[in-house]
Amino acid sequence: MTNAPLSLLPEVSRALAAGLPVVALESTIITHGMPYPQNVEMAQTVEQDIRDAGAIPATIAVMRGKICVGLSPDQLQSLAQTPNARKLSRADMAACLVTLDTGATTVAATMIAAHLAGIDVFATGGIGGVHRGAETSFDISADLHELAQTAVTVVAAGAKAILDIPKTLEVLETLGVPVIAYGQSEFPAFWARSSGLTAPLRFDTSFEIAAAHLMRARLGLKGGQLVANPIPSAAEIPLPQIMPMIEQALAEAEAQGISAKSVTPFLLGRIFALTEGRSLAANIALVRNNARLGAEIAAEIAKARSKT
Secondary structure, three states: OOOOOOOOOHHHHHHHHHOOEEEEEEOOOOOOOOOOOOOHHHHHHHHHHHHOOOOOOEEEEEEEEEEEEEEOOHHHHHHHOOOOOOEEEOOOOOHHHHHHOOEOOHHHHHHOOOHHHHHOOOEOOOEEEEEHHHHOOOOOOOHHHHHHOOOEEEOOOOEOOOOOHHHHHHHHOEEEEEEEEEOOEOOOEEEEEOOOEOEEEHHHHHHHHHHHHHHHHHHHOOOOOEOOOOHHHHOOOOOOHHHHHHHHHHOOOOOHOOOOHHHHHHHHHHHHHHHOHHHHHHHHHHHHHHHHHHHHHHHHHHHHHOOO
């Protein structure tokens, strides 16, 4: 039980009470990922993908002093048109609730809200991680620590390729986070299916991933799982193609003194321009792919629980 200021969409509340599969979705991809109306169209499409795969979507955001778990069509439209929505992580979620500001949830904040609501699975694009140059900047995403302490299975297309992926995997290992490549042995790199790095674990079915999620609970282990789901082949931008553009964007960010929470939106915007929109199309494809897998995993968890 929790006395957190949760506001569950009736559809989500009914599904959870009935033990039906529910998949959480973040909201920074809406507020900080693309302009209106493309952002709301994308959000609606991803929610429909989850429904088509047999689960209930629960897009999460902070609005009017409540953690909204599942957004109505009106709430989704309002969020998509909020120009100054706060980008929330663990550190500032409570403050946003107190000030009654509108806040979009990152991976870490979405995991917290999903866990409070009793949702096991969360589908996103890519997780945050260790930024390049972190040995001097100490810029490491709170997403990694959230994965180590909050029991939610997160489906992502690996870590964003703008990050230092080897260091990200090292930190995840140190924190004891299971990193599971889905259907392949290599860890994917967001727009690219392969990072050139072997994932610590591999599963080829949603049943196995769901079983591992439930086993962790039986063992009393803290934290969640990271499921690294490669982008569909047709939408991929292989690393040799995208890396020069990433390097250029990183150099521009450094030259302009861009840091902290502003880095990722800036880099994604520059890569969108440099790829002439191809990176955004790939981003949408991988989010939809992750949503469908997330629904499959949530359905397997619900099925297993119904037998106990």
